[in-house]
Amino acid sequence: MISKIKKALIHELIGNTPLRKCGYLSTENKTNIYIKEEFHNPGMSSKDRPALYMIQDAIAKNKIKKGGEFVEASSGNTGLGIAMIANELGFKSTIFVSQTCSDEKIAMLESAGARVEICENSNGLHDFYSTQFKAQSYASNHPNAYFTNQYYNSGNIKAHYLTTGPEIWEQTKGKITHFIVGVGTGGTISGVGRYLKEQNKDIKIWGVEPSGSILSHFLEYGEVPDDNTKMEPIEGIGRTFVPGSFDGKYVDKIFQIGYQESADRAVSYRKDSGLLTGFSSAAVIAALDKYVEDMDFQPNDLVVLLFPDHGSRYISKLYAGETNASFGSSIFTNQKIASQ
Numbered sequence: 393m394i395s396k397i398k399k400a401l402i403h404e405l406i407g408n409t410p411l412r413k414c415g416y417l418s419t420e421n422k423t424n425i426y427i428k429e430e431f432h433n434p435g436m437s438s439k440d441r442p443a444l445y446m447i448q449d450a451i452a453k454n455k456i457k458k459g460g461e462f463v464e465a466s467s468g469n470t471g472l473g474i475a476m477i478a479n480e481l482g483f484k485s486t487i488f489v490s491q492t493c494s495d496e497k498i499a500m501l502e503s504a505g506a507r508v509e510i511c512e513n514s515n516g517l518h519d520f521y522s523t524q525f526k527a528q529s530y531a532s533n534h535p536n537a538y539f540t541n542q543y544y545n546s547g548n549i550k551a552h553y554l555t556t557g558p559e560i561w562e563q564t565k566g567k568i569t570h571f572i573v574g575v576g577t578g579g580t581i582s583g584v585g586r587y588l589k590e591q592n593k594d595i596k597i598w599g600v601e602p603s604g605s606i607l608s609h610f611l612e613y614g615e616v617p618d619d620n621t622k623m624e625p626i627e628g629i630g631r632t633f634v635p636g637s638f639d640g641k642y643v644d645k646i647f648q649i650g651y652q653e654s655a656d657r658a659v660s661y662r663k664d665s666g667l668l669t670g671f672s673s674a675a676v677i678a679a680l681d682k683y684v685e686d687m688d689f690q691p692n693d694l695v696v697l698l699f700p701d702h703g704s705r706y707i708s709k710l711y712a713g714e715t716n717a718s719f720g721s722s723i724f725t726n727q728k729i730a731s732q
Protein backbone atom coordinates (compact mmCIF):
# COMPACT_ATOMS: atom_id res chain seq x y z
CA MET A 393 0.00 0.00 0.00
CA ILE A 394 2.70 2.46 1.00
CA SER A 395 4.75 1.70 -2.11
CA LYS A 396 1.66 2.29 -4.25
CA ILE A 397 1.23 5.71 -2.66
CA LYS A 398 4.89 6.52 -3.30
CA LYS A 399 4.55 5.53 -6.93
CA ALA A 400 1.56 7.83 -7.29
CA LEU A 401 3.56 10.70 -5.78
CA ILE A 402 6.31 10.42 -8.34
CA HIS A 403 4.43 9.76 -11.50
CA GLU A 404 1.20 11.58 -10.90
CA LEU A 405 2.09 14.72 -8.98
CA ILE A 406 4.67 16.07 -11.42
CA GLY A 407 3.23 18.51 -13.96
CA ASN A 408 -0.29 19.82 -14.53
CA THR A 409 0.59 22.98 -12.61
CA PRO A 410 -1.86 25.92 -12.47
CA LEU A 411 -1.84 28.87 -14.84
CA ARG A 412 -3.32 31.94 -13.20
CA LYS A 413 -3.88 35.50 -14.27
CA CYS A 414 -1.90 38.05 -12.30
CA GLY A 415 -4.07 41.16 -11.97
CA TYR A 416 -1.24 43.29 -10.59
CA LEU A 417 1.21 42.60 -13.43
CA SER A 418 -1.59 42.77 -15.99
CA THR A 419 -2.54 46.28 -14.83
CA GLU A 420 1.09 47.38 -14.68
CA ASN A 421 1.81 46.13 -18.19
CA LYS A 422 -1.59 47.03 -19.70
CA THR A 423 -2.10 43.53 -21.07
CA ASN A 424 -3.06 40.04 -19.84
CA ILE A 425 -0.27 38.43 -17.83
CA TYR A 426 -0.61 34.82 -16.70
CA ILE A 427 1.81 32.92 -14.49
CA LYS A 428 2.60 29.23 -14.94
CA GLU A 429 3.19 28.29 -11.31
CA GLU A 430 5.79 25.56 -11.45
CA PHE A 431 6.35 25.66 -7.70
CA HIS A 432 3.28 23.42 -7.41
CA ASN A 433 5.39 20.44 -8.49
CA PRO A 434 6.27 18.03 -5.64
CA GLY A 435 9.90 19.25 -5.48
CA MET A 436 8.53 22.80 -5.79
CA SER A 437 10.16 23.51 -9.15
CA SER A 438 9.81 23.00 -12.92
CA LYS A 439 12.92 20.86 -12.82
CA ASP A 440 11.00 17.86 -11.46
CA ARG A 441 9.83 17.38 -15.04
CA PRO A 442 13.26 16.83 -16.68
CA ALA A 443 14.46 14.96 -13.57
CA LEU A 444 11.67 12.41 -14.05
CA TYR A 445 12.29 12.03 -17.81
CA MET A 446 16.05 11.64 -17.40
CA ILE A 447 15.66 9.04 -14.63
CA GLN A 448 13.00 7.06 -16.50
CA ASP A 449 15.15 7.08 -19.64
CA ALA A 450 18.27 5.87 -17.77
CA ILE A 451 16.34 3.02 -16.15
CA ALA A 452 14.62 2.04 -19.41
CA LYS A 453 17.97 1.93 -21.24
CA ASN A 454 19.67 -0.06 -18.43
CA LYS A 455 22.21 2.70 -17.80
CA ILE A 456 21.90 2.09 -14.06
CA LYS A 457 21.02 -0.94 -11.94
CA LYS A 458 18.80 -1.11 -8.87
CA GLY A 459 20.49 0.50 -5.87
CA GLY A 460 22.79 2.60 -8.07
CA GLU A 461 23.54 6.27 -7.73
CA PHE A 462 22.22 9.15 -9.82
CA VAL A 463 24.68 12.03 -10.17
CA GLU A 464 23.80 15.55 -11.34
CA ALA A 465 25.32 19.03 -11.61
CA SER A 466 22.63 21.49 -10.60
CA SER A 467 21.86 24.94 -9.28
CA GLY A 468 19.74 22.95 -6.83
CA ASN A 469 16.32 22.44 -8.36
CA THR A 470 17.11 19.64 -10.84
CA GLY A 471 19.18 18.06 -8.09
CA LEU A 472 16.20 18.08 -5.75
CA GLY A 473 13.97 16.45 -8.39
CA ILE A 474 16.64 13.79 -9.02
CA ALA A 475 17.19 13.19 -5.28
CA MET A 476 13.48 12.92 -4.52
CA ILE A 477 12.64 10.58 -7.41
CA ALA A 478 15.82 8.49 -6.97
CA ASN A 479 15.03 8.04 -3.29
CA GLU A 480 11.47 6.93 -4.02
CA LEU A 481 12.69 4.39 -6.58
CA GLY A 482 15.41 2.92 -4.35
CA PHE A 483 18.45 4.71 -5.83
CA LYS A 484 21.03 6.96 -4.17
CA SER A 485 22.00 10.43 -5.38
CA THR A 486 24.97 12.78 -5.29
CA ILE A 487 24.38 16.36 -6.39
CA PHE A 488 27.16 18.81 -7.30
CA VAL A 489 26.12 22.42 -6.67
CA SER A 490 28.11 25.63 -7.02
CA GLN A 491 28.99 27.86 -4.10
CA THR A 492 26.24 30.30 -5.13
CA CYS A 493 23.54 27.72 -4.22
CA SER A 494 21.25 29.00 -1.45
CA ASP A 495 21.42 27.41 2.02
CA GLU A 496 17.74 26.51 1.73
CA LYS A 497 18.37 24.44 -1.42
CA ILE A 498 21.31 22.60 0.14
CA ALA A 499 19.21 21.78 3.23
CA MET A 500 16.39 20.51 1.00
CA LEU A 501 18.73 18.34 -1.07
CA GLU A 502 20.12 16.73 2.06
CA SER A 503 16.67 16.19 3.52
CA ALA A 504 15.66 14.44 0.27
CA GLY A 505 18.50 11.96 0.82
CA ALA A 506 21.14 13.47 -1.50
CA ARG A 507 24.84 13.71 -0.76
CA VAL A 508 25.82 17.28 -1.69
CA GLU A 509 29.21 18.38 -3.06
CA ILE A 510 29.88 22.12 -3.27
CA CYS A 511 32.04 23.25 -6.23
CA GLU A 512 33.67 26.52 -7.20
CA ASN A 513 31.55 27.26 -10.29
CA SER A 514 29.18 25.83 -12.91
CA ASN A 515 31.16 26.94 -15.96
CA GLY A 516 30.81 23.69 -17.89
CA LEU A 517 32.65 20.44 -18.55
CA HIS A 518 35.84 22.18 -19.75
CA ASP A 519 36.43 23.73 -16.31
CA PHE A 520 38.15 21.44 -13.80
CA TYR A 521 36.47 23.20 -10.86
CA SER A 522 32.93 23.14 -12.24
CA THR A 523 29.92 21.18 -11.00
CA GLN A 524 29.65 19.55 -14.44
CA PHE A 525 33.29 18.36 -14.56
CA LYS A 526 33.20 17.08 -10.98
CA ALA A 527 29.90 15.26 -11.54
CA GLN A 528 31.09 13.58 -14.73
CA SER A 529 34.39 12.60 -13.17
CA TYR A 530 32.65 11.23 -10.05
CA ALA A 531 30.19 9.15 -12.13
CA SER A 532 33.04 7.76 -14.29
CA ASN A 533 34.96 6.65 -11.24
CA HIS A 534 32.12 5.01 -9.31
CA PRO A 535 30.51 1.74 -10.38
CA ASN A 536 26.77 1.84 -11.02
CA ALA A 537 26.69 5.65 -10.91
CA TYR A 538 24.96 7.54 -13.73
CA PHE A 539 25.40 11.22 -14.62
CA THR A 540 22.03 12.47 -15.88
CA ASN A 541 23.76 15.57 -17.31
CA GLN A 542 20.85 17.95 -17.85
CA TYR A 543 23.06 20.23 -19.98
CA TYR A 544 23.35 17.57 -22.71
CA ASN A 545 20.45 15.19 -22.02
CA SER A 546 17.68 15.39 -24.65
CA GLY A 547 15.23 14.33 -21.91
CA ASN A 548 15.57 17.87 -20.54
CA ILE A 549 14.02 19.47 -23.65
CA LYS A 550 11.67 16.53 -24.22
CA ALA A 551 10.09 16.82 -20.76
CA HIS A 552 9.00 20.40 -21.52
CA TYR A 553 8.06 19.64 -25.14
CA LEU A 554 5.80 16.79 -24.04
CA THR A 555 4.32 18.28 -20.87
CA THR A 556 4.85 22.00 -20.11
CA GLY A 557 4.24 23.19 -23.69
CA PRO A 558 0.97 21.27 -24.23
CA GLU A 559 -0.30 22.30 -20.77
CA ILE A 560 0.22 25.99 -21.56
CA TRP A 561 -1.38 25.63 -25.00
CA GLU A 562 -4.45 23.93 -23.53
CA GLN A 563 -4.70 26.22 -20.49
CA THR A 564 -4.69 29.29 -22.74
CA LYS A 565 -7.02 27.63 -25.24
CA GLY A 566 -4.45 28.42 -27.91
CA LYS A 567 -4.68 32.19 -27.27
CA ILE A 568 -1.14 32.62 -25.95
CA THR A 569 0.83 35.35 -27.77
CA HIS A 570 4.06 35.49 -25.69
CA PHE A 571 6.00 33.01 -23.54
CA ILE A 572 8.72 34.42 -21.27
CA VAL A 573 11.10 32.41 -19.03
CA GLY A 574 14.56 32.58 -17.48
CA VAL A 575 17.18 30.55 -19.35
CA GLY A 576 19.69 28.25 -17.65
CA THR A 577 20.29 24.92 -19.37
CA GLY A 578 17.81 26.10 -22.01
CA GLY A 579 15.63 22.98 -21.60
CA THR A 580 12.45 24.88 -20.71
CA ILE A 581 12.58 27.56 -23.40
CA SER A 582 13.66 25.06 -26.07
CA GLY A 583 11.00 22.44 -25.26
CA VAL A 584 8.10 24.82 -24.62
CA GLY A 585 9.21 27.10 -27.47
CA ARG A 586 9.30 24.25 -29.97
CA TYR A 587 5.86 22.97 -28.95
CA LEU A 588 4.23 26.41 -29.06
CA LYS A 589 5.84 27.43 -32.37
CA GLU A 590 4.57 24.17 -33.89
CA GLN A 591 1.04 25.21 -32.90
CA ASN A 592 1.42 28.85 -33.95
CA LYS A 593 4.71 30.20 -35.32
CA ASP A 594 3.73 33.79 -34.41
CA ILE A 595 3.92 33.18 -30.66
CA LYS A 596 6.89 35.15 -29.31
CA ILE A 597 9.32 33.01 -27.29
CA TRP A 598 11.49 35.22 -25.11
CA GLY A 599 14.19 34.36 -22.59
CA VAL A 600 15.73 36.27 -19.69
CA GLU A 601 19.33 35.83 -18.55
CA PRO A 602 21.66 37.66 -16.13
CA SER A 603 24.07 40.36 -17.34
CA GLY A 604 27.32 38.74 -18.49
CA SER A 605 25.63 35.51 -19.64
CA ILE A 606 26.43 34.63 -23.26
CA LEU A 607 23.23 33.11 -24.65
CA SER A 608 21.66 36.35 -25.94
CA HIS A 609 24.88 37.14 -27.83
CA PHE A 610 25.04 33.59 -29.17
CA LEU A 611 21.43 33.80 -30.32
CA GLU A 612 22.01 37.08 -32.13
CA TYR A 613 25.45 36.49 -33.66
CA GLY A 614 25.84 32.69 -33.72
CA GLU A 615 29.07 32.80 -31.74
CA VAL A 616 30.19 33.29 -28.14
CA PRO A 617 31.40 36.81 -27.27
CA ASP A 618 35.14 37.52 -27.02
CA ASP A 619 35.01 39.61 -23.87
CA ASN A 620 35.05 37.92 -20.48
CA THR A 621 32.43 39.99 -18.68
CA LYS A 622 31.66 38.31 -15.37
CA MET A 623 28.21 36.76 -15.26
CA GLU A 624 26.00 38.06 -12.46
CA PRO A 625 24.81 35.25 -10.14
CA ILE A 626 21.02 34.87 -10.45
CA GLU A 627 20.44 31.31 -9.33
CA GLY A 628 19.23 28.90 -12.00
CA ILE A 629 19.76 31.16 -15.02
CA GLY A 630 22.64 32.31 -17.20
CA ARG A 631 25.54 30.44 -18.79
CA THR A 632 29.16 31.02 -19.75
CA PHE A 633 28.93 28.24 -22.38
CA VAL A 634 26.25 27.08 -24.81
CA PRO A 635 24.56 23.93 -23.44
CA GLY A 636 23.40 21.19 -25.81
CA SER A 637 19.96 21.59 -24.24
CA PHE A 638 19.65 25.14 -25.61
CA ASP A 639 18.01 25.12 -29.04
CA GLY A 640 17.94 28.68 -30.34
CA LYS A 641 15.76 27.74 -33.32
CA TYR A 642 12.64 28.30 -31.22
CA VAL A 643 13.78 31.41 -29.34
CA ASP A 644 13.07 34.92 -30.68
CA LYS A 645 15.01 37.01 -28.20
CA ILE A 646 16.83 36.90 -24.86
CA PHE A 647 16.80 39.95 -22.56
CA GLN A 648 19.52 40.63 -19.99
CA ILE A 649 18.89 41.80 -16.44
CA GLY A 650 21.20 42.56 -13.52
CA TYR A 651 21.50 40.80 -10.17
CA GLN A 652 20.51 43.90 -8.20
CA GLU A 653 17.60 44.78 -10.50
CA SER A 654 16.21 41.26 -9.98
CA ALA A 655 16.79 41.23 -6.21
CA ASP A 656 15.17 44.68 -5.85
CA ARG A 657 12.18 43.56 -7.92
CA ALA A 658 11.72 40.46 -5.76
CA VAL A 659 11.47 42.72 -2.73
CA SER A 660 9.16 45.30 -4.35
CA TYR A 661 6.92 42.53 -5.74
CA ARG A 662 6.62 41.15 -2.25
CA LYS A 663 5.80 44.58 -0.85
CA ASP A 664 3.15 45.16 -3.49
CA SER A 665 1.60 41.72 -3.54
CA GLY A 666 2.61 39.95 -0.33
CA LEU A 667 4.05 37.09 -2.38
CA LEU A 668 7.53 35.62 -2.42
CA THR A 669 8.96 34.95 -5.87
CA GLY A 670 11.97 32.88 -6.83
CA PHE A 671 15.10 34.71 -7.97
CA SER A 672 14.77 33.85 -11.66
CA SER A 673 11.03 34.67 -11.58
CA ALA A 674 11.89 38.11 -10.17
CA ALA A 675 14.39 38.49 -13.03
CA VAL A 676 11.54 37.99 -15.52
CA ILE A 677 9.37 40.60 -13.76
CA ALA A 678 12.34 43.02 -13.70
CA ALA A 679 12.81 42.42 -17.45
CA LEU A 680 9.16 43.39 -18.07
CA ASP A 681 9.83 46.72 -16.31
CA LYS A 682 13.13 47.39 -18.05
CA TYR A 683 12.21 46.41 -21.61
CA VAL A 684 8.60 47.60 -21.61
CA GLU A 685 9.09 49.57 -24.84
CA ASP A 686 10.81 46.71 -26.73
CA MET A 687 8.16 44.25 -25.57
CA ASP A 688 5.39 46.55 -26.81
CA PHE A 689 2.49 44.49 -25.43
CA GLN A 690 -0.99 45.12 -26.87
CA PRO A 691 -4.13 45.16 -24.66
CA ASN A 692 -5.39 41.84 -26.10
CA ASP A 693 -2.12 39.94 -25.84
CA LEU A 694 -1.93 36.88 -23.63
CA VAL A 695 1.49 36.71 -22.03
CA VAL A 696 2.61 33.65 -20.05
CA LEU A 697 5.49 34.00 -17.59
CA LEU A 698 6.88 30.72 -16.25
CA PHE A 699 7.87 30.89 -12.59
CA PRO A 700 10.22 27.89 -12.12
CA ASP A 701 10.32 27.91 -8.31
CA HIS A 702 9.29 29.75 -5.16
CA GLY A 703 10.70 32.59 -3.07
CA SER A 704 10.78 30.43 0.05
CA ARG A 705 13.95 28.95 -1.48
CA TYR A 706 15.69 32.35 -1.30
CA ILE A 707 14.74 33.84 2.07
CA SER A 708 18.39 34.10 3.11
CA LYS A 709 19.41 35.76 -0.17
CA LEU A 710 16.48 37.97 -1.11
CA TYR A 711 14.14 38.50 1.78
CA ALA A 712 16.14 38.37 5.02
CA GLY A 713 15.30 41.49 7.03
CA GLU A 714 12.50 42.42 4.61
CA THR A 715 9.42 42.30 6.79
CA ASN A 716 7.59 45.13 5.15
CA ALA A 717 5.27 43.15 2.88
CA SER A 718 1.77 44.49 2.54
CA PHE A 719 0.08 41.06 2.55
CA GLY A 720 -2.82 42.73 0.79
CA SER A 721 -5.58 41.01 -1.09
CA SER A 722 -4.69 38.33 -3.60
CA ILE A 723 -3.26 39.67 -6.83
CA PHE A 724 -4.58 36.70 -8.73
CA THR A 725 -7.93 36.63 -10.40
CA ASN A 726 -9.21 33.51 -12.07
CA GLN A 727 -7.82 29.99 -12.02
CA LYS A 728 -8.81 29.24 -15.58
CA ILE A 729 -9.00 31.25 -18.75
CA ALA A 730 -12.62 31.96 -19.46
CA SER A 731 -12.58 34.88 -21.83
CA GLN A 732 -10.31 37.82 -22.45
Ligand SMILES: Cc1ncc(COP(=O)(O)O)c(C=O)c1O
Nearest residue numbers: 469576577578579580628672700
Ligand atom coordinates in the same frame (compact mmCIF):
# COMPACT_ATOMS: atom_id res chain seq x y z
C1 LIG B 1 15.16 28.71 -10.48
C2 LIG B 1 15.42 28.36 -11.91
N1 LIG B 1 15.01 29.20 -12.86
C3 LIG B 1 15.25 28.96 -14.15
C4 LIG B 1 15.90 27.82 -14.56
C5 LIG B 1 16.18 27.63 -16.01
O1 LIG B 1 15.54 26.54 -16.60
P1 LIG B 1 16.25 25.79 -17.77
O2 LIG B 1 17.44 25.08 -17.16
O3 LIG B 1 15.25 24.84 -18.30
O4 LIG B 1 16.70 26.79 -18.77
C6 LIG B 1 16.34 26.91 -13.59
C7 LIG B 1 17.09 25.72 -13.95
O5 LIG B 1 17.66 25.03 -13.13
C8 LIG B 1 16.08 27.18 -12.23
O6 LIG B 1 16.47 26.34 -11.25
